[in-house]
Amino acid sequence: xxxxxxxxxxxxxxxxxxxxxxxxxxxxxxxxxxxxxxxxxxxxxxxxxxxxxxxxxxxxxxxxxxxxxxxxxxxxxxxxxxxxxxxxxxxxxxxxxxxxxxxxxxxxxxxx
Amino acid sequence: xxxxxxxxxxxxxxxxxxxxxxxxxxxxxxxxxxxxxxxxxxxxxxxxxxxxxxxxxxxxxxxxxxxxxxxxxxxxxxxxxxxxxxxxxxxxxxxxxxxxxxxxxxxxxxxxxx
Numbered sequence: 001x002x003x004x005x006x007x008x009x010x011x012x013x014x015x016x017x018x019x020x021x022x023x024x025x026x027x028x029x030x031x032x033x034x035x036x037x038x039x040x041x042x043x044x045x046x047x048x049x050x051x052x053x054x055x056x057x058x059x060x061x062x063x064x065x066x067x068x069x070x071x072x073x074x075x076x077x078x079x080x081x082x083x084x085x086x087x088x089x090x091x092x093x094x095x096x097x098x099x100x101x102x103x104x105x106x107x108x109x110x111x112x
Numbered sequence: 113x114x115x116x117x118x119x120x121x122x123x124x125x126x127x128x129x130x131x132x133x134x135x136x137x138x139x140x141x142x143x144x145x146x147x148x149x150x151x152x153x154x155x156x157x158x159x160x161x162x163x164x165x166x167x168x169x170x171x172x173x174x175x176x177x178x179x180x181x182x183x184x185x186x187x188x189x190x191x192x193x194x195x196x197x198x199x200x201x202x203x204x205x206x207x208x209x210x211x212x213x214x215x216x217x218x219x220x221x222x223x224x225x226x
Contacts, residue, residue, distance in 0.1 A: 006155075033214070040121070042201060042218035043156070048211070056211055090155050097212025098144050098205045103155030 003027065006091050006104035013078075013085075013111050021076045021107045023091035031097050032074035036060065037088040037106075046089075049074055050097050078109065085111045115139045116204050118217035126225050131189040133220050135202030138183065142204035142215075147176060147187045150199045150219070159200075160187070192224045 004025040013019045025032065031050045035043040045058030049068040063082025068074055074093075078085045088108050092101040117136045125131045133147075143164040148156035162169040162176045162185070169176050175188045189196055202217040 004155075031212075035216070040218065042118075043216040045213070045215070048213065050211055056209070058213075059215075088153075092155070097214070100146055100158040100161055101214065103148075103157070105155050106153065108153070 004091060004093050004102050004104040006089075006107050009105065009107060011107055011109045013109065015111055016080045018077055018079050019085075019109065021078065021089055021091075021109070023074045023076065023104060024072055025074075025093040025102075026072060027093055027102060028071070029093035029095055029102070030071070031094045031101075032068065033092045033094075033101065034058075034064070034066065034074070034076045035090045035092065037090060043090065046076065048097075085109060114218070115142075116202055116215045116217040118200075118202055118220050120220050121218070122221040122223070124223045124225060125192045127194055128191045131187075131192045131196065131222055131224070133187040133189075133200050133202075133222065135185045135187075135217055136183060137185075137204050139204070139206060139215075140183070141208075142206040144205040145176070145178060145185050146203040146205070146214075147174075148201045148203060148216075149196075150201060156201055189222075192222075194224045194226050197222055197224045 007022045033048045034046040047066040049055035065077045091104045094101040146161040147159040150156040178185045199219045205214045
């Protein structure tokens with residue numbers, strides 16, 4: 001079955017620790033995205049990548065980092081510099097940047 | 113600066129009636145618009161889209177209308193069913209700095225009452 005997988009579904013971390021969220025897709029999509037959802041804020045774009053070894057900052061990239069070494073994988077690292085890391089994180093992929101995106105099930109990160 | 117706005121955070125509709133969800137945008141460079149449906153603790157799923165060269169696209173019970181001059185689009189669901197209860201996100205796609213970027217609205221929570 002083709003799809004996009006995020007892991008883990010729930011993640012707890014202590015304040016000051018970096019944490020990496022996994023995102024893998026086997027849809028052969030070129031474009032991949034990371035969004036953050038907070039109550040009443042919709043989905044805000046953190047980073048996006050339209051091709052391997054290339055990625056761009058979204059609207060709220062500060063405190064986050066990504067890599068795109070393989071077409072299938074787009075991991076997101078939430079660093080200690082991110083002031084409010086507790087949120088629901090969504091990864092998505094699409095054939096191109098102007099086509100519909102397929103989303104993973106999300107990772108709920110709680111920093112205590 | 114919210115470039116895609118969904119001004120109604122919530123909407124309640126009786127089963128069988130029409131649901132109309134609205135979305136406004138400010139960036140005239142957007143050339144492709146999408147609607148997604150989202151249940152709690154899950155990722156959004158794609159519902160329907162429309163290109164800026166069209167003013168209407170229909171798929172079963174779902175129709176999206178685009179008014180470019182008003183920078184407004186709407187999603188009509190008819191007839192509404194209880195299973196349609198979810199949060200609906202409007203999204204707009206356009207070129208930004210040489211890349212195609214998608215911007216989402218804040219969502220409208222639809223409740224269909226049996």
